[in-house]
Amino acid sequence: MTEQTTYLQLFTIFSRVGLFTLGGGYAMVPLMEKEVVTDKQWLGHEEFMDILAVAQATPGLFALNMASHIGNKLKGVRGGIVASMGVALPSIIIILLIAMFFHAFKGNIYIEKIFRGVRPAVVALIAAPCFSMAKSARINRRNLWIPVVSCLLIAAFGVSPIWIILAAGVGGFIYGRITSHHNEEHPIR
Amino acid sequence: MIFLKLFIVFSKIGIFNFGGGYAMLSLIQNEVVEKNHWLTNAEFTDIVAISQTTPGPIGINCATYTGYTSVINEGYPAWSAILGAVLASLSILWLPFILMLTISKFLLKHHNSYIVQSVFRVMRPAIVGLIAAAALLLMSEENFSSWDESPFAFIVSILIFCFAFVGTRLYKIHPILMIILCGIAGLLIY
The missing domain is CATH 1.20.58 (Methane Monooxygenase Hydroxylase; Chain G, domain 1)
Incomplete structure (x- = not known):
């Protein structure tokens, strides 16, 4: 797969993600997962979640961080640049056009109508992959508390997702350290 | 020199932004409206509204538009405002990009x-x-x-x-x- 990937492909896929991400941030997750994991199979489901966690905990924009990593994985540093530019370029061009020619865009009634239809759909697109992700994350009775507590802390108590990821990372690190000498000869997977 | 300032300000916003687009909006507001007075609060609110109703990462949308308007407001012609827009967007990206690339290399190895x-x-x-x-x-x-x-x-x-x-x-x-x-x-x- 990796051998056949061209810079043009990388750019096209990521610009498609950039172009159809409405609402920013997490709205990009289902699109990128569909394009990059399900269709192109550039990464597995688990790896996609891993990089999602890392991208979230790293400064900068989520979508761009993910693009940098995926591009780098497939085609090295230049691949990272191409993928990031793919995500960013539609934005830059569209905003420039609006700034230069369509300043009236803001109050446009048709845009508003389209958005009233799109917004609930975006929420559904974000919610839908939770179940397949739960499977990839191997959520079982023993670790079910992790997503539940994370979700509660963020949604009900306003804790920043970054703290959740860092806490999970530290927890995993400590757990790994404690268990590593028992499992040295049986690494996970 | 507005372009150098744009570069510095947006590079700073890029690297200090934890938590994605929405968190970035307040950083941009603070730097561009409060500190540097390139935009008024009302202009910034409009830009945020447009950034939310256009495709792509909100942080990029907002940076592009803010860069453009800031340069215009400083009295430069429209063609150099395009430069300002592209500059602001790329400035926001490059430091996180280098950081993420380093992490990415580490991850792929380990x-x-x-x-x-x-x-x-x-x-x-x-x-x-x-x-x-x-x-x-x-x-x-x-x-x-x-x-x-x-x-x-x-x-x-x-x-x-x-x-x-x-x-x-x-x-x-x-x-x-x-x-x-x-x-x-x-x-x-x-």
């Missing part, structure tokens, strides 16, 4: 180590909670309207939500197609 795997083994379930929380938080009046505001819009929103949920989950409709379909639905229904 992804199968026991410690890295156990870190991710705990992070993955947390990510599921994170996404669920994002979806819950987005189930807001802003996205769905409300029964009090307009029962019609509220019901339509819920129907669209169910349609999109079932469509992507059971019938594997492509998310891009789904967004286009629901955009057309909005245009026809409202």
Whole structure:
């Protein structure tokens, strides 16, 4: 797969993600997962979640961080640049056009109508992959508390997702350290 | 020199931004409106509204537009404002890009180590909670309207939500197609 990937492909896929991400941030997750994991199979489901966690905990924009990593994985540093530019370029061009020619865009009634239809759909697109992700994350009775507590802390108590990821990372690190000498000869997977 | 200042300010915003687009908006507001007075608060509010209703990462949209308007407001011609827009967007990207690339190289090298795997083994379930929380938080009046505001819009929103949920989950409709379909639905229904 990796051998056949061209810079043009990388750019096209990521610009498609950039172009159809409405609402920013997490709205990009289902699109990128569909394009990059399900269709192109550039990464597995688990790896996609891993990089999602890392991208979230790293400064900068989520979508761009993910693009940098995926591009780098497939085609090295230049691949990272191409993928990031793919995500960013539609934005830059569209905003420039609006700034230069369509300043009236803001109050446009048709845009508003389209958005009233799109917004609930975006929420559904974000919610839908939770179940397949739960499977990839191997959520079982023993670790079910992790997503539940994370979700509660963020949604009900306003804790920043970054703290959740860092806490999970530290927890995993400590757990790994404690268990590593028992499992040295049986690494996970 | 506005261009040098744009570069410095937006590089700073890029690297100090934890938590994605929405967190970035307040950083941009602070630097561009409060500290440097390139934009008025009203101009910035307009830019945020447009950034939210255009495709792409909100942080990039906002940086592009802010860069453009700041240069215009400083009295430069429109062609150099294009430069300002591109400069602001790229300035926001480059430091996180280098950081992420470093992390990426580390990950690709050590992804199968026991410690890295156990870190991710705990992070993955947390990510599921994170996404669920994002979806819950987005189930807001802003996205769905409300029964009090307009029962019609509220019901339509819920129907669209169910349609999109079932469509992507059971019938594997492509998310891009789904967004286009629901955009057309909005245009026809409202």
